[in-house]
Amino acid sequence: MVKSNDNTYIPLGGPSKFRPFWSLLTLRLIASHYADMLEKRMRSFLLTTVTVLIAATGMNGCASAGLTDGEKAELNSARQNASKAYDNGLTKVSDVSPSARATRPEQVPEYADARAMLENADMSAFMEESRRLHEKGERSDSWGFAAIDMLAAGEDKAMLALIDAMPIGDTPDRALSRSWLRPWGLAAAGRNEDAVRAMKRLRDDLPPILYRGHMALLQEAIGEYDEALDTYSLTSEELTLPDIDADPSESSILQSLAFGKYRILAFREANLKRLQGDDKGARKIYDMLLEADEDDYYATSQIDDIAKGEKPEDDELNINEALALALNDEANLIEERQALAAVIFAQSAEAPFNHFVSALRQSALVLDPSNSGVREIEAGHLYDHGFFEASARVALSGKARSEERAELMLSAAQAYVELGKFERVSALVEEVLEIDGGDGMTLLSASDLMIRADQGARAAELAAKARQTDIQDGLIGYTHVIESEAHFQAGDVEAAIASARNAVELDDDDDGMKEFLASQLLNSDATRQEGLDIYKELFKDDPDDPGMMNNYGYSLIKAPDTPDQLDEGYRLLKRANRLTPFEPNLLDSLGWAYYQYGDFDQALELIDKAVAAYAPFTHWELYEHRGDTLFRLGREDEARGAWQNAVDARPPRHRRSAIEAKIQTGMAVPPPEKRTPPLVRRSEPVETNDI
Structure with missing residues (x-):
């Protein structure tokens, strides 16, 4: 399940499109604060990131291009030093660390480049390539990865020799620069005082919080525990x-x-x-x-x-463990900057797969395979970008305590859901329950996975069982939410509504619970008006929230009773789309509004954008809408293909039968009559009318 910013737990699935989504408003507030500073630095940062991606994951081209004569001389000297280190037996290209070798998949594809190695979480191939480049004295900006693998292999002298051979300032990113790596190389060589001095020289180069964390990690790793505690000293x-x-x-x-x-x-x-x-x-x-x-x-x-x-249960950190955490801290910082850059320059909350961030975290796991926290983050990073096989492999690798192993197995099961390997999902869930089946959150997570694996009855059973545990009082309502979704997935709309009412009864001040109940009420003709009334009251309290506009607007246009209802819903969706133009649920909602106006070309354009924005994931409702729209355009074969995609995306049982019927016989219901949507001016306030 996904934990929201307010510590509530939101199921990944959902009965329909009534789910929370990322709003850009918060990020834009942050961005406006940083605007002046970023004006000078952000474009440089973006260029640096692109350079790093080429250097760290492309591993092709000439590293000396664009350097001054002095820089070229320094680089040539570094290459000669690297060649000498190799000749002296300090490193061999084939000697990747055992922990890197352990990541090699059973079936190794032919990789186009190092990016593909990271996407497949194959650090064996990636570190072999890094070592090969170091051996040949090429691409010195990638040698930092080879240094990390040397430390993982216990080649401390080779690591420090490599770091000392790196040109100063040759690496575009701080996290793999000579100066950044040197404190760790010195510490690995037992030169503790030199290591601390080298770290102190980074004080002005690192953000204060990051420097503080790196210094404390280093001090703990070399046994200076009192000094590390003094460095932390949180207030x-x-x-x-x-x-x-x-x-x-x-x-x-x-x-x-x-x-x-x-x-x-x-x-x-x-x-x-x-x-x-x-x-x-x-x-x-x-x-x-x-x-x-x-x-x-x-x-x-x-x-x-x-x-x-x-x-x-843990001991004090050693060098490998501390450096792994430092690498992850750097990865976190890059992701934060990337999010800000995306908001400022692309106006989108979505970020492409960052190969350098992935390389940092996967390198951290080579150093410390037992770090379940970093493993969980990297498995999630791969999952979010559609590398599901790699995500599952990362989650199930390494060493972890039983409770941590259970969480990682749930992460792997999530990836297997997207791969359609439902037997594997069930097996992992049952194994998790053997390990940690008495924990309420584990049961809720397992229930959510069973919903997504189309096993509604088992999901409802697990949700009910979660209520019998010592789960936090504030989360008991969510056991009813999950149970409601499980009933809905099984096709029992009446039971789904009953469970949603139970959730609200536990805390009738929780607007999130009320909104969920409203979304379920809309699935029955007998309770639809009650759901609309709840949405209307919630909207009055939060009229500027694009998520609320989407959910209320879609509830009005999904199957409008009157033209006024359709117009009001359209106005809400149009305004929300201007605030969050890339959100897939909202794109689909607006597309469906145009469908209701009989403008099928515009509807298809928006729904196709929603499908693309939703990738690498799928949602049955988007594909059903796409199929309906294609059918109205006379593209019946394509419509049946889209409806089949909807069936493959595991819709609730009652919707599945309806979609399968359309595949067989098409749509007998007449299309909506074509009419013009109302004009929505940018300054127009949104009001709720009595409809």
């Missing part, structure tokens, strides 16, 4: 989470982003305190986190462990 002022809903200002949003980074450092500090026997000090940090966010589940669980006298 209550730093661990303050603003109320963005109450104060959606630029400063509060930036403070919220900073809180996320400080929270990570706080957990590292608290864990190190516990390892040093200072449970009292760790408890103080967890208390500060709970004061900032009373729903911080992890902080609560750690306090419970302290109360029970349980000891941390």
